[in-house]
Amino acid sequence: MVKLNELHDNPGATKPRKRVGRGPGSGTGKMGGRGIKGQKSRSGVAIGGYEGGQMPLYQRLPKRGFNKPNRKKFAVVNLGLIQKFIDEKKLDGKVITEDSLVASGLIRRKLDGIRVLAKGEITTKVSIEVTGASAGAVAAVEKAGGKLTVKAPAAAE
Secondary structure (H helix, E strand, C coil), X not given: CCCHHHCCCCCCCCCCCCCCCCCHHHXXXXXXXXXXXXXXXXXXXXXXXXXXXXXXXXXXXCCCCCCCCCCCXXXXXXXXXXXXXXXXXXXXXXXXXXXXXXXXXCCCCCECCEEEECCCCCCCCCEEEECEECHHHXXXXXXXXXXXXXXXXXXXX
């Protein structure tokens, strides 16, 4: 049974406040950790912040841009890399799915899906099933005799 008078914090969880300028024995006496002379050693100085009551520069400038809170983030893979992994026998040369791309180590994680881009060349006839692909990537796979299918991204859980 825990008693109120026996409650205490873990050792090292709380630190005492640093008392600056309390004599030479304290370790932070005399100049109180501010160094020797100069503007930053004086009191009442805020360099690059307070502008004497005038609206600060960072508040005068307009806000720009917007980050969509529910945006999709795709893992990106290039056709050249897929071909390289097929040549090294790390990927099956017939049907390539998102799970097989992760299992082969070509990409680390799926995120909201995998998007294939057309950088590099593909020479093997393959069937690829991914969440997204560029028009160039689709054309390059079809030119090599394969098929690139784009499926809908998984619904948010």
